[in-house]
Amino acid sequence: MTEEERLYGAVQTAGELGRLARAHRKQRHLTLETVSGLGNLSTRFLSEFERGKETAEIGKVLKALRTLGLEVIIQPRGRTPTRHTDKTR
Numbered sequence: 001m002t003e004e005e006r007l008y009g010a011v012q013t014a015g016e017l018g019r020l021a022r023a024h025r026k027q028r029h030l031t032l033e034t035v036s037g038l039g040n041l042s043t044r045f046l047s048e049f050e051r052g053k054e055t056a057e058i059g060k061v062l063k064a065l066r067t068l069g070l071e072v073i074i075q076p077r078g079r080t081p082t083r084h085t086d087k088t089r
Contacts, residue, residue, distance in 0.1 A: 010077075015052030017061070022050040024068050039067030 007024065011017045025035060032043045032050075041064055049056045049064055065072060 013052065014054045014056070018050040018052040021065065021068060021070065024070060025050075028068070030068075035064065035067055039063055041067070 007027070008020065011020060025032075032046050035041070035046055036043045041060060045056070045060055046064060049061055062072065
């Protein structure tokens with residue numbers, strides 16, 4: 001199993017999503033302060049998100065993931081990941 005396969009995959013809890021985001025941020029050698037500045041998000045929010053706080057606002061979570069270069073793909077369980085190509089974005 002590659003490092004990427006261990007880092008990324010299905011997420012079922014806020015804690016798992018936060019841990020994945022933190023691991024990705026650290027892999028890219030980014031600080032919370034850097035991501036905060038790039039995404040116009042508070043370091044407090046980012047820290048709470050990475051710790052799995054379940055009340056984090058979904059819009060801010062998605063913005064944080066985009067800032068980190070990650071995307072959310074929704075699909076039925078058991079299917080091979082496919083890339084959504086919505087041209088209206």
